[in-house]
Amino acid sequence: MRRLKMPQVPWDVLSSLTVMVVQYSLLYMIxxxxxxxxxxxxxxxxxxxxxxxxxxxxxxxxxxGLYGNRNMLLAAALAFTVSGGIxxxxxxxxxxxxxxxxxxxxxxxxxxMGLWIFYKYxxxxxxxxxxYFSRINFVSYPKIVYExxxxxxxxxxxxxxxxxxxxxxxxxxxxxxxxxxxxxxxGRAMRAVxxxxxxxxxxxxxxxMVVNLTWLIAGGIAGVGGVLWTSYxxxxxxxxxDSMILQIFTVGFIGxxxxxxxxxxxxVLVASIENYGITLLNQFFGVETSYKPFLTxxxxxxxxxxxxxxxxxxxxxxxxxxxxxxxx
Amino acid sequence: xxxxxxxxxxxxxxxxxxIGLAAGYGxxxxxxxxxxxxxxGEGRTYTIGFTLPLSGELSSIGxxxxxxxxxxxxxxxxxxxxxxxxxxxxxxxxxxxxxxxKALQNVQTFAQKGIKVxxxxxxxxxxxxxxxxxxxxxxxxxxxxxxxxxxxxKGDFIFRTVGSDAGQAKALATLAYxxxxxxxxxxxxxxxxxxxxxxxxxxxxxxxxxxxxxxxxQTGLADYAAEVSALAARVQSEGFDAVVLVSxxxxxxxxxxxxxxxxxxxxxxxxxxxxxHGASELLTQSVGEFAAKVRLYGTRPLFIAxxxxxEFKDKLKEKFGLxxxxxxxxxxDAVKLAGWAIIRAGSYDGDAIAGALVEVAKTYYxxxxxxxxxxxxxxxxxxxxxxxxxxxxxxxxxxxxxxxxERGSIVxxxxxx
Numbered sequence: 001m002r003r004l005k006m007p008q009v010p011w012d013v014l015s016s017l018t019v020m021v022v023q024y025s026l027l028y029m030i031x032x033x034x035x036x037x038x039x040x041x042x043x044x045x046x047x048x049x050x051x052x053x054x055x056x057x058x059x060x061x062x063x064x065g066l067y068g069n070r071n072m073l074l075a076a077a078l079a080f081t082v083s084g085g086i087x088x089x090x091x092x093x094x095x096x097x098x099x100x101x102x103x104x105x106x107x108x109x110x111x112x113m114g115l116w117i118f119y120k121y122x123x124x125x126x127x128x129x130x131x132y133f134s135r136i137n138f139v140s141y142p143k144i145v146y147e148x149x150x151x152x153x154x155x156x157x158x159x160x161x162x163x164x165x166x167x168x169x170x171x172x173x174x175x176x177x178x179x180x181x182x183x184x185x186x187g188r189a190m191r192a193v194x195x196x197x198x199x200x201x202x203x204x205x206x207x208x209m210v211v212n213l214t215w216l217i218a219g220g221i222a223g224v225g226g227v228l229w230t231s232y233x234x235x236x237x238x239x240x241x242d243s244m245i246l247q248i249f250t251v252g253f254i255g256x257x258x259x260x261x262x263x264x265x266x267x268v269l270v271a272s273i274e275n276y277g278i279t280l281l282n283q284f285f286g287v288e289t290s291y292k293p294f295l296t297x298x299x300x301x302x303x304x305x306x307x308x309x310x311x312x313x314x315x316x317x318x319x320x321x322x323x324x325x326x327x328x
Numbered sequence: 329x330x331x332x333x334x335x336x337x338x339x340x341x342x343x344x345x346x347i348g349l350a351a352g353y354g355x356x357x358x359x360x361x362x363x364x365x366x367x368x369g370e371g372r373t374y375t376i377g378f379t380l381p382l383s384g385e386l387s388s389i390g391x392x393x394x395x396x397x398x399x400x401x402x403x404x405x406x407x408x409x410x411x412x413x414x415x416x417x418x419x420x421x422x423x424x425x426x427x428x429x430k431a432l433q434n435v436q437t438f439a440q441k442g443i444k445v446x447x448x449x450x451x452x453x454x455x456x457x458x459x460x461x462x463x464x465x466x467x468x469x470x471x472x473x474x475x476x477x478x479x480x481x482k483g484d485f486i487f488r489t490v491g492s493d494a495g496q497a498k499a500l501a502t503l504a505y506x507x508x509x510x511x512x513x514x515x516x517x518x519x520x521x522x523x524x525x526x527x528x529x530x531x532x533x534x535x536x537x538x539x540x541x542x543x544x545x546q547t548g549l550a551d552y553a554a555e556v557s558a559l560a561a562r563v564q565s566e567g568f569d570a571v572v573l574v575s576x577x578x579x580x581x582x583x584x585x586x587x588x589x590x591x592x593x594x595x596x597x598x599x600x601x602x603x604x605h606g607a608s609e610l611l612t613q614s615v616g617e618f619a620a621k622v623r624l625y626g627t628r629p630l631f632i633a634x635x636x637x638x639e640f641k642d643k644l645k646e647k648f649g650l651x652x653x654x655x656x657x658x659x660x661d662a663v664k665l666a667g668w669a670i671i672r673a674g675s676y677d678g679d680a681i682a683g684a685l686v687e688v689a690k691t692y693y694x695x696x697x698x699x700x701x702x703x704x705x706x707x708x709x710x711x712x713x714x715x716x717x718x719x720x721x722x723x724x725x726x727x728x729x730x731x732x733x734e735r736g737s738i739v740x741x742x743x744x745x
Contacts, residue, residue: 121383244550
């Protein structure tokens with residue numbers, strides 16, 4: 001601990017920090033909203049979610065490294081297909097058969113952990129092969145600079161092209177999901193399945209098709225998040241998604257794994273706590289920046305205690321609240 | 329539903345499998361060689377264990393090391409044949425995910441297999457965790473890259489084919505001070521390596537008359553933008569004139585690429601440890617331009633003007649198309665030393681091999697230079713070079729050794745920026 005002193009965060013640090021918080025908020029939204037979306041329809045606490053992000057990022061990286069692609073739309077399209085495809089495949093090959101056999105949510109979660117490890121090492125194998133044939137080191141890859149995306153300067157505040165791309169993507173995701181869920185029959189069917197799977201099936205909704213589509217959209221969006229990550233992070237490794245899983249789940253849990261709006265609020269909250277929090281603590285109280293994950297953990301634990309996600313929690317506070325009639 | 333009558337074929341099958349297993353086990357236990365050493369024909373086969381970071385934080389280095397291991401074992405076998413010895417070395421690589429407990433598990437697995445010599449693990453924090461088990465069970469551990477001065481201990485089974493960072497911290501402090509830095513902030517990994525390096529650096533730097541503060545960062549994160557931003561705030565508010573970065577490769581590259589976007593951090597000098605040297609992510613245009621702007625220099629352990637290193641570098645390039653990452657040469661020599669020590673020891677036993685290793689290293693010279701160990705089992709003769717990120721004629725960027733640390737001062741041999 002260093003000495004306490006009067007608050008002083010230079011203006012340009014504060015402004016760039018704010019830009020960073022906004023960018024992280026949007027990124028966390030793009031990572032975590034699909035997690036909430038998939039959970040509320042499928043009831044699988046899905047660890048493969050971190051692979052969706054990593055595979056999306058590596059779709060962009062391999063396109064860039066092997067074919068020199070710097071078009072972000074192309075990368076995003078491929079990432080959406082790859083990650084969305086994996087999500088559907090998981091459902092068809094693993095989650096649905098298990099569900100048919102009457103597997104409990106815990107068993108589904110554990111099987112998703114198995115898949116998580118499988119996909120991680122599969123990626124290492126793919127990268128190894130790519131490295132062997134191309135002689136490019138893909139295990140740790142630098143930030144990709146995409147073309148056609150402008151950057152802006154507002155006075156002393158610089159908005160990078162990655163920031164612009166992330167903002168546009170987040171806006172597109174929110175608008176798209178709103179239109180889908182509120183305005184289309186498919187969206188209504190998705191909401192019906194998440195509210196009551198049995199009832200929805202009885203009323204003639206093709207539940208399995210809806211579940212598969214949900215997986216495709218959820219995996220796809222997370223994959224696109226991975227592409228955005230390649231334009232922002234200083235370096236990308238096959239561990240990228242894994243090392244963000246704490247944040248992604250915290251954001252999802254703040255959203256109760258059920259509300260997309262609350263998930264978005266959670267993204268802003270976690271991004272602020274992590275970035276403003278640690279910079280301020282470091283400046284004013286001499287707290288080491290290495291405590292950053294600790295702040296995230298505290299947020300996660302507080303969320304779990306105060307407002308555990310339905311079904312995932314079920315701990316004491318949840319039951320107490322429920323008895324008191326607070327949580328319907 | 330269980331059917332009541334089991335088909336007779338199934339019974340035959342089960343009985344057959346059981347007999348097969350029993351017979352197989354019997355034959356195997358009669359002919360099985362003692363673990364670790366196995367006679368092949370009239371010769372002998374030894375297996376050297378490797379615990380390498382094939383995934384996790386150091387995987388970008390680990391993947392290259394895997395190839396260096398293959399090269400080294402191949403060269404070792406050829407050399408042994410050339411001496412007319414009927415000995416073959418095998419290798420078994422286990423991934424430790426750059427994790428401490430996993431490295432220990434791997435060493436325990438090797439111990440169960442009767443393997444007495446293990447090359448790796450990479451990080452000092454891992455070596456620290458492995459140490460007690462290795463000492464107790466007399467497993468010779470040769471780490472090619474652990475540099476923390478806190479592990480420079482006499483009489484244990486830990487050997488390191490690289491010098492302790494007590495030396496490098498002094499070289500880096502000399503470099504920073506000689507380049508005019510007086511008030512520096514050490515931005516370092518919050519692990520065994522980073523903390524010890526920072527402590528030693530700060531002590532030396534204060535001895536020279538400078539002031540130094542430290543700022544540790546958590547390791548294993550996906551991104552370090554927030555940490556870099558906090559660093560910028562401190563640099564600005566406390567008026568540091570240089571940043572000293574003590575990192576591995578991926579985290580270092582990440583930090584430098586974010587620093588390149590910060591006006592504050594582009595306005596102070598940067599000095600870097602050996603970790604990021606060789607990382608291809610540093611050779612991008614933005615980091616390259618940043619390096620030139622802040623006149624970024626790093627130190628790294630090397631053996632000055634070693635023709636064997638040049639030869640090794642070419643071989644790696646030719647065979648695998650790879651530039652040597654950090655500590656590749658130290659790994660190569662660790663494998664060679666392990667092989668010759670096993671042969672010299674006479675008996676396959678931890679004490680004998682440890683003793684032989686010290687003797688073999690006294691007269692061995694390889695890509696990492698003269699490998700003699702000091703009394704703590706670390707490389708005794710360790711030079712330090714100064715590296716920079718230099719723009720080539722074709723407009724690309726490359727790592728170049730531009731200076732050396734000699735008799736307490738830095739001598740530049742070429743102009744980097």
